[in-house]
Amino acid sequence: MKPDQIFSSKEVADMLGVNESSVKRWTDSGKIKCIRTPGGHRKFRLEDVNDFLRVNNLGSVPFSDQLFQRRDDDNLPVAIRYRDYGILIPHFYRLALLADSNEIFNFLTILGMHDYPLADLFDYLLSPVLVRIGTDWEMGKVSVDEEHAATAAIFDSLIRLQFSSTRLPRNPHHALIAVLENDFHEIPAKCMGILLDREGWNIHYLGANSPIFSIENAIRRQPPSVLILGSTIAPDQNSPIPEAVEKIGRSLKNTGGHLIVGGSGLNSFRDTIPSVDWWAGSFRETLQFIRTRFSAN
Ligand code: B12
Known part of the structure; x- marks a missing residue:
């Protein structure tokens, strides 16, 4: 998907997971901007779909390489909804390097509220980020102090997570x-x-x-x-x-x-x-x- 690509009503409907009639309705009421072709068909720019999502607190359109490269934090809510680790991983990596355990904790908590199993977060988010921090340290892209601060912040946020989460009743094990x-x-x-x-x-x-x-x-x-x-x-x-x-x-x-x-x-x-x-x-x-x-x- 290119940022400047033009989409039909059907494509936008698929993108948003709604019926085509909803897209037409939203367009007619001015909620989504569109371009009218000479034949009267509605065409949409990605930006306009994103604007609609943002205004309605629905995030923005996920899964575009370009958007991912653009380090687009605005895409986060949709990435969270669609479990798009391609966006979640670099975001988590940045939080880790900022060494802000509050932000890391908040992010993990938000994902938990979206029903991400914690084991998945450890496998698909935390582990790749830690491994990448290690690789970047090895390549000299991340300094020792940054690596230490990042991993210490992750550790702190895990401790907070442990005490903030609901537990099943104690078992004998x-x-x-x-x-x-x-x-x-x-x-x-x-x-x-x-x-x-x-x-x-x-x-x-x-x-x-x-x-x-x-x-x-x-x-x-x-x-x-x-x-x-x-x-x-x-x-x-x-x-x-x-x-x-x-x-x-x-x-x-x-x-x-x-x-x-x-x-x-x-x-x-x-x-x-x-x-x-x-x-x-x-x-x-x-x-x-x-x-x-x-x-x-
Ligand atoms: C964080 C970190 C540290 C921190 C640790 C802080 C902490 N509280 O844990 C600190 C700063 C202390 C540290 C120190 C050192 N580190 Co270090 N570190 C890392 C780093 C960046 C992340 C480690 C991590 O947690 N990985 C995340 C895990 C989850 O990923 P994983 O290993 O792929 O594990 C998967 C499975 O194997 C499984 N798993 C792994 N372990 C376990 C354990 C259990 C119980 C279970 C159930 C599952 C499980 O879970 C994962 C599933 O997705 C790694 C980079 C890397 N590649 O991992 C380097 C890394 C492990 N460190 C390395 C090195 C060289 C060192 C130092 C020698 C550096 C130095 N010169 O001083 C010292 C050694 C200190 C020591 N004696 O232990 C090398 C190890 C090379 C090697 N194999 O020998 C690595 C790979 C970095 C690199 N690219 O070179 N490090």
């Missing part, structure tokens, strides 16, 4: 969540905690850089229904961590617990950790895995 030692990448682990918290799980969150012994202690104190380990930074080839994780996984089986590992850090050790029940690739699928294993009561 207990999740222990930790990020392995020497690893400070805890955003995905926090996301998983928030998702399960909302589902009524009892969460015991150890956070980043958790030594193996601390995880073992926590398990001893209260054997979890599920242990979720995050690992982004790969341990050295001769590190004792993979073997320790395998041992923990095997001991969990004795108490009926499950072991989930997320992140790419332990990827090259997969064969040596057969006790992992689920390698978490996405939040949506991980949540699904957990839901099918555990009923709500």
